[in-house]
Amino acid sequence: MATIKDIAALAGVSPATVSRVLNYDPDLSAGFETKQKIFEAAEKLNYTKHKKNSKKAKAKLLFVQWYDEAEELEDIYYLSIRLGIEKKAEELGIELIKRSLEERTDENVDGILALGKFDKEQADFLFKQNAILLFVDFDALAWGYNSLVIDFQQSVSNVLNHFIEHGHREIGILSGEEFTKGNPKPLEDKRLTVFKEILASKDLLNERYILKAAFTVTSGYEAMKHFLKQHPNDHPTAFFASSDALAVGALKAIQELGYQVPKDISIIGFNDISVAKYVSPPLTTVKIHTEWLGELAVETMGAMIRETAPTARKITIATELIERDSTR
Numbered sequence: 001m002a003t004i005k006d007i008a009a010l011a012g013v014s015p016a017t018v019s020r021v022l023n024y025d026p027d028l029s030a031g032f033e034t035k036q037k038i039f040e041a042a043e044k045l046n047y048t049k050h051k052k053n054s055k056k057a058k059a060k061l062l063f064v065q066w067y068d069e070a071e072e073l074e075d076i077y078y079l080s081i082r083l084g085i086e087k088k089a090e091e092l093g094i095e096l097i098k099r100s101l102e103e104r105t106d107e108n109v110d111g112i113l114a115l116g117k118f119d120k121e122q123a124d125f126l127f128k129q130n131a132i133l134l135f136v137d138f139d140a141l142a143w144g145y146n147s148l149v150i151d152f153q154q155s156v157s158n159v160l161n162h163f164i165e166h167g168h169r170e171i172g173i174l175s176g177e178e179f180t181k182g183n184p185k186p187l188e189d190k191r192l193t194v195f196k197e198i199l200a201s202k203d204l205l206n207e208r209y210i211l212k213a214a215f216t217v218t219s220g221y222e223a224m225k226h227f228l229k230q231h232p233n234d235h236p237t238a239f240f241a242s243s244d245a246l247a248v249g250a251l252k253a254i255q256e257l258g259y260q261v262p263k264d265i266s267i268i269g270f271n272d273i274s275v276a277k278y279v280s281p282p283l284t285t286v287k288i289h290t291e292w293l294g295e296l297a298v299e300t301m302g303a304m305i306r307e308t309a310p311t312a313r314k315i316t317i318a319t320e321l322i323e324r325d326s327t328r
Contacts, residue, residue, distance in 0.1 A: 001277055002045035010041040018042075022278040024217045024248060032070060039076050042274035043083055043291070059305060060095045061298075062109040064126065066116020066181065068100065074216045075245035077271045077290060081115060081136065084294020094298060101126075101181055110305050113297060114138070117187050119180045132304050136297045141314040146304065148297050148315045155286045155319040156194040156240070159268050162284075162321060163238045164202070166328060168266065171199065172209030172236035174220060174246050191242045191270065209236045213246060220249025228257050237265060238327070244269035244276045244285055251279060251326065262328040272322055281325035288319050 004022075008015040013034060020028045021038045030038075063085065065078075072079040089096045096113075099105055101122060111132035118126070123140050127133050134146045141147050163171050175192040179185060192210070199205035211227055213219035220241065228235060241247035247269030254265050261267060261281060269276055272287035300315065 002042065002274075004278070006045055007038060007041045010045060011037040013038065019278070022275050023280075024252075024275075026218075032073070035073050036069065039073060039079060039274070040083065042278075043076065043080050046274045046277070058093060059110045059302065060097065060107070061089070061301060062105060062107070062112045062130065063096045063098045064101055064112060064114040064116075065098060066101070066114075066118070075243055076273050076275070077243060077245075077288075078115065078137075080271075080273060080290035081294040081297075084291035085113065085115070085136075085298055086294075087291070088295035088298040092298065092302065094302070111301050113301055115297075117178065117180055119183075119185050122180065122182065132301070134297060134301055134304065136293070139314065141312055144312050146300075146312050146314070148293065148300060149317065150288055151316050151318050152190040152194050155270070156191050157198060158319070158321045159240050159286060160195070160198050162268070162323075162327070163240075163266070164204075166266075168236075168238040169204060170206065170209065170236040170238070171204060172206075172211065172239045174211045174213060174223060174239055174241040174250050176215040176242035176246060177212050178215055189242055191240075195240065206236075213249075215243050215245055217245045217249040217252075220246035221253045222249070224250035224253035225257065228253065228259070235265070239265060239267045241267060241269050244271045244273045244283060247283055247285065247326075248275060248279055251283070261326050266327040268321075268327060276322075276324070284324045284327040285322055286319050287322045288317070293317055 004015045004018050008018045018038050021030055021035055067078045097107055112126055112130045113134055114126055115136045117138050120143055123143055123145055136148045139147045139149045173195050175189045178187050211223045213223035241250055247267055254261055259265050269283045269285035272285045276283040276285045
């Protein structure tokens with residue numbers, strides 16, 4: 001694990017600034033560029049590269065990003081995937097033309113790589129631009145489009161089994177709320193869907209223990225603080241958060257209100273972004289190999305360009321539970 005000093009050296013800032021940024025200190029007045037340097041340095045230093053000998057292939061891809069760079073810093077999950085995409089594209093000699101969904105381009109490309117969440121109208125629009133289309137972190141297979149997704153069933157099952165095996169029966173979730181861009185449409189948090197199905201089957205589901213917030217540290221903090229103030233003596237002994245950003249915010253609220261983690265409340269996050277290692281206590285979380293996911297997206301696009309498939313494909317990526325000190 002990279003140290004705070006390692007990250008500070010790569011980012012060109014002081015260790016104190018790194019510590020405060022990674023812990024989302026609300027009183028820190030660091031600018032956007034400083035925060036971006038720190039988060040990117042942390043991700044790069046904590047990433048084990050899965051390198052293969054690959055021949056460089058001339059290709060040009062349109063890279064459509066759902067989050068802009070400012071939004072990435074609210075929850076650096078997509079930043080991690082983007083870094084993997086950029087690394088593999090550079091390694092293979094593939095040119096990336098980066099655009100948001102709203103930006104138009106007339107450039108001739110070999111395919112489109114779409115990272116994020118989209119509605120059907122947006123997906124159809126991209127397909128009309130180029131039939132070689134891959135959605136990353138979004139399941140568009142029902143619409144007939146290639147998709148690279150995370151195994152939420154396995155992920156949430158591992159989390160709940162961990163809680164139950166350690167004696168927890170009152171289990172809550174801090175679920176993420178998000179919307180498509182353009183004409184905002186609510187998106188399903190599949191972690192919540194699986195969470196409810198599994199706990200209902202075990203007769204452990206309590207609807208009052210379901211919290212919802214936007215996928216940011218601030219929203220996680222506010223949601224947890226509001227809930228615990230309303231239920232000081234009737235709260236879960238364990239919470240699962242749909243992202244590490246939500247978990248970090250919830251962790252701050254729990255501690256601020258005088259509860260101890262994990263003695264009073266255990267918490268598990270999702271994604272294992274670099275920040276998870278540096279909060280106090282270090283966060284138990286579901287690890288998604290985000291940079292490798294980005295690399296796999298570029299490799300999959302290469303295969304799609306080289307050979308036309310008879311039908312769309314969905315590739316599902318497994319996860320693993322990383323145990324740290326936020327659970328008992």
